[in-house]
Amino acid sequence: xxxxxxxxxxxxxxxxxxxxxxxxxxxxxxxxxxxxxxxxxxxxxxxxxxxxxxxxxxxxxxxxxxxxxxxxxxxxxxxxxxxxxxxxxxxxxxxxxxxxxxxxxxxxxxxxxxxxxxxxxxxxxxxxxxxxxxxxxxxxxxxxxxxxxxxxxxxxxxxxxxxxxxxxxxxxxxxxxxxxxxxxxxxxxxxxxxxxxxxxxxxxxxxxxxxxxxxxxxxxxxxxxxxxxxxxxxxxxxxxxxxxxxxxxxxxxxxxxxxxx
Amino acid sequence: xxxxxxxxxxxxxxxxxxxxxxxxxxxxxxxxxxxxxxxxxxxxxxxxxxxxxxxxxxxxxxxxxxxxxxxxxxxxxxxxxxxxxxxxxxxxxxxxxxxxxxxxxxxxxxxxxxxxxxxxxxxxxxxxxxxxxxxxxxxxxxxxxxxxxxxxxxxxxxxxxxxxxxxxxxxxxxxxxxxxxxxxxxxxxxxxxxxxxxxxxxxxxxxxxxxxxxxxxxxxxxxxxxxxxxx
Numbered sequence: 001x002x003x004x005x006x007x008x009x010x011x012x013x014x015x016x017x018x019x020x021x022x023x024x025x026x027x028x029x030x031x032x033x034x035x036x037x038x039x040x041x042x043x044x045x046x047x048x049x050x051x052x053x054x055x056x057x058x059x060x061x062x063x064x065x066x067x068x069x070x071x072x073x074x075x076x077x078x079x080x081x082x083x084x085x086x087x088x089x090x091x092x093x094x095x096x097x098x099x100x101x102x103x104x105x106x107x108x109x110x111x112x113x114x115x116x117x118x119x120x121x122x123x124x125x126x127x128x129x130x131x132x133x134x135x136x137x138x139x140x141x142x143x144x145x146x147x148x149x150x151x152x153x154x155x156x157x158x159x160x161x162x163x164x165x166x167x168x169x170x171x172x173x174x175x176x177x178x179x180x181x182x183x184x185x186x187x188x189x190x191x192x193x194x195x196x197x198x199x200x201x202x203x204x205x206x207x208x209x210x211x212x213x214x215x216x217x218x219x220x221x222x223x224x225x226x227x228x229x230x231x232x233x234x235x236x237x238x239x240x241x242x243x244x245x246x247x248x249x250x251x252x253x254x255x256x257x258x259x260x261x
Numbered sequence: 262x263x264x265x266x267x268x269x270x271x272x273x274x275x276x277x278x279x280x281x282x283x284x285x286x287x288x289x290x291x292x293x294x295x296x297x298x299x300x301x302x303x304x305x306x307x308x309x310x311x312x313x314x315x316x317x318x319x320x321x322x323x324x325x326x327x328x329x330x331x332x333x334x335x336x337x338x339x340x341x342x343x344x345x346x347x348x349x350x351x352x353x354x355x356x357x358x359x360x361x362x363x364x365x366x367x368x369x370x371x372x373x374x375x376x377x378x379x380x381x382x383x384x385x386x387x388x389x390x391x392x393x394x395x396x397x398x399x400x401x402x403x404x405x406x407x408x409x410x411x412x413x414x415x416x417x418x419x420x421x422x423x424x425x426x427x428x429x430x431x432x433x434x435x436x437x438x439x440x441x442x443x444x445x446x447x448x449x450x451x452x453x454x455x456x457x458x459x460x461x462x463x464x465x466x467x468x469x470x471x472x473x474x475x476x477x478x479x480x481x482x483x484x485x486x487x488x489x490x491x492x
Contacts (some may be wrong), residue, residue, distance in 0.1 A: 004349060033345055193365035198365075220365065224344045238319065238344045245321040249277030256278060 007069060009034050009174060009207050010055075015064035015079075017054050024050040026231040028064070032175070035205040039222030039239065039252065041212060047231040048211040052177050054079075055209065056096055057086045071174060091121050095168030095206075096177035099183045101160035104167070105152045110162055111138065112148040118171045137166040141196060158189035162196065169200060176201075178210045182217055194220050216256050219243055228252045263331065264433050264464035265317060268324035286312045287323065292483055295434070298480050299455065299465040300319055304485030310468045313485070314435050316340070317466065318357045319347040330354060330433065342467040357435045358426035360442065362418040364374055364411045370421055371396070371406040377429040388428070395424035399450060415442045420451075427454055436460060436467040440474050451476045 008031035017025040021152045024047045032038055040048045053059040055066055059077045066078040073092055078086060090096065098104035105114050112134040119130060135145050141162035143155075152160050161181065168176055181197065182190040185187055198221060201208055212218055219239060226236045227250065235248040272287040286309040294300050302310040315321040316330055319339045329336040332354045339347055339355075351357075356377070365373065374392035379385065396406060399420040405413065410421050419442050426434065436455070440448045448471075455478045461464055470476040475482075 004345060036345065195365065195367045209313075223348060237322070238347055240320050241322055244315070247276075247322065252277050 007083055008032060009036075009069055011065075011067040012055060013065040013067065015051070015054060015066065017050055017059060018062055021182045023231045024046075025061075028231075028233055030236065030253050031235070032207050032209065032224060034174070034207055035201075036224065037208045037222045038200060038219040039210050039211060039212060039225045040228060041215060041218050041225055042228035043213060043254075044125060046228040048213075048228055050231075051228070052209060052211050056090065056094065058179055068175075077092040077224065091118055092171050093169075093174045097161075097164055097168055097176060097178040097181050099180040101152070101157065101164045105160060107152055110149045110151060111143065111155070114152065114163060115170050118167065124173065126175060133170065134200045137170055138163075140169075140200070141166045143193075156189075157185055158193060160192055161185065165197065165200070167204070169204065172204060173206060174211070175207045177261040178208060180212055181187065181210065182212070190217075191255055215243060215254065227254065262296050262325065263329075263336075264296050264468065265331070266329040266336065267291070267293065267313075267317070268327045268329070269326065270313075270316065270323050272309070272316060272321060272323040280367055287316070289462060290326070290485075294464045294466055296462045296464050297459055297480075299414055299459050299467060299480045300482070301467045301469055301475055301479040301485050302485055303475075303482050308485040310485055311437055314357075314437050314466060318355060318435055319351070320357075324430075331345050333376045338441055354431060355433050355435070356426045356429060356431035358423055358437065358439050360419060360422075360437075360438045362422040362425075364409065364418075366411070367409055369407045369415075370410050372402070373410065374421060374424045374428055377425060383429075390403075392429055396421070398454070399424050400447065416444065416447065419443060420447060426456065426484060430458075430461075431463065433464045434466075436465060437467075438468055438470065440469065440471060448474060 009160060010032040013029050015025050040051060042044055042048050050059065052063050061079050066076055068076050070076060076085065084227040087214055106117065109256060112131060115137050116130040119133065124130060134148060138148060143159055143162060152163055155163065155243040181195050185193065194217060210221055222239045225239050225242045226233050227242065227248065229250045235242060235251045242251060246255045264358055268291050270287050270290040273283045274286065276282045290313065303311060304310060312321055316323050324342055327338045328340050330339050330350055332350045337346065337350060339350060371389055371392050374396060375388035378388040401417060401420055410418050423439055440451050443451060451473060455465065467478060
């Protein structure tokens, strides 16, 4: 296996998180490799989003490690990293795409400023380059360049979601976490967004963790899946293995509950 | 040289939603396939032909046994390989053609066919050129190349799927009813395509119901009784 990386980008070890007596994540462990898209599936309340937020350091975990290999090849445990260190990573090497674009966008900033914000936070102050970069990214996510000075609230839901993706990818992150990225969108808009995500992820070789309850989305985007139920990973494997030959009773139930995936 | 070696394979489906019924499909199945061979699986419906093919592709997970795939000159057990290794094997060694095209919304025909070659790093220009060559050979009119194939006929979709499967010149090809919904002329074209690949040294495992096609492509027939092949 000559050209495969030898160390994972992210290594989650025995992560636990509870809310009171409710275990939201129980002993979750997995690895994520460069350029890999990992889907987390399961019904509402299974702990998918909690896991995503815990990985991103948005939620304090009870125990466990989230070991991230940085661009400069240092291993950082995000579960115990300083707030400043974590915030820097979240603005540079990580991205987070929220289910509701308005939670991930600055609704009072123009589209162009939304894309430029992360670059400015990194010290890029040149108006001309920022604007050119914003124009490039609008094009990459199929938004007309003349909308650059418009506020996101004048955009459709699908456009807002695409803008949020551009805003995240502009710093060329190595990992992007996505929480139900196509949730709440029309089916036709979903297809376009999925195709776009699939293409951008491939082009930029970015590793992703995508939380979704939609097995069709998982089939199209993810290389590998983890099935969660009541905070635990009940089954994991290649996407097509899990969907075509599910072994666990709960995975069989999930797969048999959809019309066609 | 063995390209595929299946050893003592057991595959049982356990249906948890049906009270845990166990359906044994393959039991102690074993055989190997050499470079330049076309082995056709033969047996009644339900004998496990597709299950065996899908297991070789790493799509189904057998309970016991090994499936060794010659990848980069090394025999790798696809049953127990890490997911990313399975994907790497599929990318460079193992092609799989089914009857049905899994359409990706919005992606045009030419790019669907070119994708496996592109994924291997062949470059856009070269990949599209090879895709165009195969689509031409399979008589898909050029005016359709820019369209996503979702609305094409069954036979057209199947030919696009075949073009996609042959695009990357995989050392191993798994074919599940590649000619099922094709007319006589197109069936001949596909038979030639399969034969050309085999003569270049591709190891092929096929499932073909049509007796004429089977006779035309097969170099060795592998009978699968209702409980698989005894080793």
